[in-house]
Amino acid sequence: MKGVLNLVSVGPGFSDLIVPRAEAALRDSDVIVAYDLYLRWIEPWITGKEIHTPPLTQERERALLAIEKARSGAKVALISSGDIGIYAMAALAFDEMREDDDYDVNVIPGITSANACASLLGSPLSHDFATLSLSDLLCPWDWIEQRGRHIAQADLACVLYNVQSAGRQEGVYRILNIMLESKSPKTLCGVIHNAYRPGQKVSIHHLEDLLSLQFDMLTTIVIGNCFTQRKRGFIFTPRGYNNWDLPGSDSGADPAEQPANELPKHALWVFSGTSDGNQLANELAQQGYPVVVSAATEYGGEVAARHCSGVSVWAGHQGVEAQRQALSQNQARIIVDATHPYANLISEQLMGLSQSLNIPYLRFERPSSIGCAEHSEAHRSRTLDIDALPSSAHPMVFSLCDSAEQAAKQATKLGQRIFLATGSKDLATFLNAPGASEREWFVRITPEPEFIQRAIDLGVPRSRICAMQGPFSQAFNEALWRDLKIDCVITKDSGDAGGYNAKVAATQSLNIPLLVIKRPKLEYPFATSSFDAVLRQLQAWNITA
Numbered sequence: 001m002k003g004v005l006n007l008v009s010v011g012p013g014f015s016d017l018i019v020p021r022a023e024a025a026l027r028d029s030d031v032i033v034a035y036d037l038y039l040r041w042i043e044p045w046i047t048g049k050e051i052h053t054p055p056l057t058q059e060r061e062r063a064l065l066a067i068e069k070a071r072s073g074a075k076v077a078l079i080s081s082g083d084i085g086i087y088a089m090a091a092l093a094f095d096e097m098r099e100d101d102d103y104d105v106n107v108i109p110g111i112t113s114a115n116a117c118a119s120l121l122g123s124p125l126s127h128d129f130a131t132l133s134l135s136d137l138l139c140p141w142d143w144i145e146q147r148g149r150h151i152a153q154a155d156l157a158c159v160l161y162n163v164q165s166a167g168r169q170e171g172v173y174r175i176l177n178i179m180l181e182s183k184s185p186k187t188l189c190g191v192i193h194n195a196y197r198p199g200q201k202v203s204i205h206h207l208e209d210l211l212s213l214q215f216d217m218l219t220t221i222v223i224g225n226c227f228t229q230r231k232r233g234f235i236f237t238p239r240g241y242n243n244w245d246l247p248g249s250d251s252g253a254d255p256a257e258q259p260a261n262e263l264p265k266h267a268l269w270v271f272s273g274t275s276d277g278n279q280l281a282n283e284l285a286q287q288g289y290p291v292v293v294s295a296a297t298e299y300g301g302e303v304a305a306r307h308c309s310g311v312s313v314w315a316g317h318q319g320v321e322a323q324r325q326a327l328s329q330n331q332a333r334i335i336v337d338a339t340h341p342y343a344n345l346i347s348e349q350l351m352g353l354s355q356s357l358n359i360p361y362l363r364f365e366r367p368s369s370i371g372c373a374e375h376s377e378a379h380r381s382r383t384l385d386i387d388a389l390p391s392s393a394h395p396m397v398f399s400l401c402d403s404a405e406q407a408a409k410q411a412t413k414l415g416q417r418i419f420l421a422t423g424s425k426d427l428a429t430f431l432n433a434p435g436a437s438e439r440e441w442f443v444r445i446t447p448e449p450e451f452i453q454r455a456i457d458l459g460v461p462r463s464r465i466c467a468m469q470g471p472f473s474q475a476f477n478e479a480l481w482r483d484l485k486i487d488c489v490i491t492k493d494s495g496d497a498g499g500y501n502a503k504v505a506a507t508q509s510l511n512i513p514l515l516v517i518k519r520p521k522l523e524y525p526f527a528t529s530s531f532d533a534v535l536r537q538l539q540a541w542n543i544t545a
């Protein structure tokens with residue numbers, strides 16, 4: 001009797017997502033070969049059949065077993081989740097077949113992980129997209145990185161499979177950093193755990209935020225492209241047949257925010273987004289230099305346009321490749337990095353662009369307040385070893401923290417109603433920290449709709465979100481924190497321009513703990529906090545107005 005090998009896809013995990021043709025193949029098969037987890041999804045159609053369940057790591061053995069049964073004349077169903085032809089068992093079965101095998105083969109398609117996850121997010125794969133498995137068991141890691149880099153450079157939406165396992169912890173972060181080399185940090189992404197299975201979790205993030213998250217083998221990551229948008233709690237990528245202009249480049253944009261191809265040639269490019277960066281750009285323009293201010297958000301572009309006279313503004317979520325093209329096409333004379341002291345990823349990217357394009361790089365950074373003698377003397381008596389404190393202790397304390405993770409750990413020991421004056425970047429780190437769910441978190445963020453939405457997505461109640469533009473006075477901080485009954489504040493060493501000293505004074509007055517995250521340390525080729533030093537360096541490089 002001639003055998004049959006049915007290669008059956010059973011989708012993501014619910015029986016109502018299994019296609020009718022798969023159901024018919026299961027009913028018609030005498031032998032079922034599957035990983036035992038899949039049996040519960042197909043139980044109604046396999047009662048009384050011969051069932052074999054080699055363990056998860058024995059995929060090739062499963063394929064060989066199914067083939068041997070089909071060769072002997074049996075009707076066999078080899079089962080795979082998702083689609084059996086995508087990162088699954090069909091390829092192994094074909095690999096083990098012989099040309100002289102005479103059993104029939106039927107490949108029955110199914111709903112893939114990419115399809116399932118995309119449906120939970122909305123419609124992020126509506127245009128060209130790619131999938132990339134991060135498992136190097138069957139593919140060299142160098143190939144995975146190379147493919148990831150090409151996906152990013154093409155700005156394809158993509159789906160990352162086999163994201164993280166106990167033995168593969170760092171690969172996903174390497175791929176995310178590769179994505180950030182070419183994609184905007186604000187690219188919309190989805191993280192899906194156990195799609196259409198018990199314990200399903202779905203969340204939306206920006207690409208840069210994924211670096212602070214933990215994943216596992218049951219997680220799939222969907223990364224959008226520069227056109228991906230958000231609406232009603234979903235993300236979607238327009239089909240794009242009618243308008244290929246980049247977001248933010250339409251004719252209705254603020255006239256101060258010019259498309260990259262209309263910016264002045266041979267200008268000084270100031271990457272800003274801070275008040276002191278805008279002030280520097282303004283003073284350079286007054287010296288007669290042509291200046292382009294690049295801001296990461298539309299709101300940042302609006303602020304720069306209001307406060308900088310005689311400059312051109314390039315605003316929006318631009319990836320590294322877009323920055324490279326703009327700097328090259330407009331023959332930029334220098335990259336002035338005046339981004340926030342904690343925007344270390346952007347600084348690293350700008351230094352990389354400086355080297356690859358052979359454009360001078362200059363770091364302009366507001367001075368730190370922590371190193372000054374007055375600050376050190378004021379807090380020497382307050383600094384304690386928080387980890388050594390008993391759980392009942394609640395002293396008035398000042399502590400320097402090496403990272404957001406360390407600050408989160410200390411804050412949950414010190415406070416119940418914790419105020420984050422750290423911006424939006426590290427919200428996930430704090431709100432997902434051990435013990436965080438037992439605390440009440442209050443956040444102060446720039447009034448960008450996307451930042452507000454990020455806080456809401458992470459579970460911050462709207463009543464605990466302060467969306468306003470700083471810096472803030474000591475009196476304002478005191479009134480706010482007193483009324484909110486805040487008992488611990490976390491901030492960054494943002495300098496006086498970022499209102500740091502006012503926060504310190506307010507916590508001292510209220511007698512509540514203040515945790516300060518240290519600035520990241522980078523090796524800059526040239527760095528200063530003085531406008532005069534910037535002018536001197538420009539003259540040394542023979543960059544004249």
